[in-house]
Amino acid sequence: EVSIFWFRRDLRLEDNVGLFHALKSKQPVIPLFIFDDSILDSLPKNDTRVGFIHESLSKINNRLQEIGSSILIKKGKTTEVWQSLLQEFDVKEVFFNKDYEPYAIKRDSAICEILEANNAISYSFKDQVIFEEKEITKADGLPYTVYTPFKNKWLEKYKSMAPVQEYDTEAYFSGFHKNSFAFPTLEQIGFEESPIKVKPHNLNFISNYQDIRDFPALDQTSYLSPHLRFGTVSIRKLVNWAFHKNDVFLSELIWREFFMQILFSFPKVVTQNFKSAYDGIQWRNDEADFKRWCSGTTGYPMVDAGMRQLNETGYMHNRVRMVVASFLCKHLLIQWQWGEAYFAEKLLDYDLSANVGNWQWAAGTGCDAAPYFRVFNPEIQQKKFDEKGMYIRKWIKEFDLGYGEPMVEHAMARDRAIATYKAGILK
Numbered sequence: 001e002v003s004i005f006w007f008r009r010d011l012r013l014e015d016n017v018g019l020f021h022a023l024k025s026k027q028p029v030i031p032l033f034i035f036d037d038s039i040l041d042s043l044p045k046n047d048t049r050v051g052f053i054h055e056s057l058s059k060i061n062n063r064l065q066e067i068g069s070s071i072l073i074k075k076g077k078t079t080e081v082w083q084s085l086l087q088e089f090d091v092k093e094v095f096f097n098k099d100y101e102p103y104a105i106k107r108d109s110a111i112c113e114i115l116e117a118n119n120a121i122s123y124s125f126k127d128q129v130i131f132e133e134k135e136i137t138k139a140d141g142l143p144y145t146v147y148t149p150f151k152n153k154w155l156e157k158y159k160s161m162a163p164v165q166e167y168d169t170e171a172y173f174s175g176f177h178k179n180s181f182a183f184p185t186l187e188q189i190g191f192e193e194s195p196i197k198v199k200p201h202n203l204n205f206i207s208n209y210q211d212i213r214d215f216p217a218l219d220q221t222s223y224l225s226p227h228l229r230f231g232t233v234s235i236r237k238l239v240n241w242a243f244h245k246n247d248v249f250l251s252e253l254i255w256r257e258f259f260m261q262i263l264f265s266f267p268k269v270v271t272q273n274f275k276s277a278y279d280g281i282q283w284r285n286d287e288a289d290f291k292r293w294c295s296g297t298t299g300y301p302m303v304d305a306g307m308r309q310l311n312e313t314g315y316m317h318n319r320v321r322m323v324v325a326s327f328l329c330k331h332l333l334i335q336w337q338w339g340e341a342y343f344a345e346k347l348l349d350y351d352l353s354a355n356v357g358n359w360q361w362a363a364g365t366g367c368d369a370a371p372y373f374r375v376f377n378p379e380i381q382q383k384k385f386d387e388k389g390m391y392i393r394k395w396i397k398e399f400d401l402g403y404g405e406p407m408v409e410h411a412m413a414r415d416r417a418i419a420t421y422k423a424g425i426l427k
């Protein structure tokens with residue numbers, strides 16, 4: 001008789017809520033990870049994110065081996081994998097942490113049905129956020145769609161319980177099943193090493209984060225995003241620590257939870273405008289323009305540097321993400337879904353809720369979004385945030401040799417965007 005703990009986007013042993021509860025269950029715990037074909041089949045073979053998952057699992061496995069256990073790695077369609085696991089082991093209880101994306105919610109409910117049919121009990125936990133689902137709502141119980149009141153309520157609730165409980169899994173490590181499952185290589189999973197790597201996170205700058213975070217050349221932000229995406233860092237530890245350090249930084253972590261609760265409450269935002277009044281906008285959706293944006297050859301240095309940073313490293317500084325997103329939607333009048341999909345393919349920190357939330361913010365179609373008549377001027381953004389051109393020169397090698405003409409003139413593009421939005425927005 002065994003319990004299974006199913007790792008998904010929580011790839012760490014420490015302070016892992018579901019794992020903590022699994023280890024306290026009656027049965028020895030087999031830790032499991034499934035490389036899900038439904039997700040992997042569409043990815044390139046050298047996808048950095050798969051490599052990062054593999055590396056993070058390998059670290060977990062090394063630690064488990066020290067205590068005579070190991071992680072069980074499977075690959076396939078999750079329903080099929082679970083059917084066969086239930087044949088292989090006498091599974092009494094299954095523990096996992098919740099994932100709020102529509103695909104994951106559907107997948108988990110299908111798995112829970114299979115478990116129930118096999119007399120295995122499933123338990124799910126909140127782990128990747130401080131507050132989930134309907135924990136932060138307006139007085140009438142409806143979800144917030146504006147950030148500031150959400151943040152105020154979030155802070156009020158957090159302060160009432162700070163620090164939030166952390167879970168000392170290590171105290172229960174004796175609960176792991178003793179075994180030595182083979183740990184597959186990346187190649188055995190059908191993938192290969194990528195030349196790009198996920199950077200370690202960095203929290204040294206934290207005391208003056210608010211002063212430096214907007215300047216891409218300084219490159220002084222935390223690089224936490226892929227770690228939060230895959231759960232190699234605990235949000236509880238991070239927030240309990242950040243709460244005393246820097247309010248602006250904490251606000252960014254609350255933005256993350258805001259977009260997660262928007263996705264949970266309004267799953268249509270994955271593909272559709274949050275504001276349906278914006279559905280009538282006549283996008284130009286010009287394929288050739290889109291290609292120039294993707295390759296970083298628009299003639300606007302700030303936009304091009306950002307896209308080249310993304311293409312080369314899988315990362316782009318937040319200030320520049322805002323500039324390139326606004327440029328695509330407003331200067332080129334290409335619908336946000338195209339840009340969102342491109343970011344999803346390239347970003348190492350790609351997260352459905354944050355990506356969709358921020359893209360809709362930039363397009364003006366989202367909740368609490370930038371107003372439609374606010375059109376970032378890429379040249380002014382450059383002057384303000386990269387005055388000496390250090391960021392631009394880093395990513396555009398040919399910059400000093402004379403840079404090409406902008407593909408659209410700013411004043412024309414701005415007027416065209418405002419007119420198009422105005423005509424398309426339903427009154």
Ligand code: FAD
Nearest residue numbers: 221222223224225252256318321322349350351354355358
């Ligand atoms: P820091 O400035 O150190 O911030 C710390 C953490 O706060 C981040 O790791 C992240 O978890 C959270 N955070 C910060 N800003 C935001 C924000 N605007 N929205 C939500 N969470 C935030 N972030 C993603 O994690 N995944 C995405 O797919 C993603 N897509 C984006 C698309 C666009 C168009 C824009 C404008 C922003 C996007 N962001 C996304 C938000 C933000 O750009 C990144 O989280 C940030 O740049 C990551 O770097 P960092 O960890 O060094 O950030």
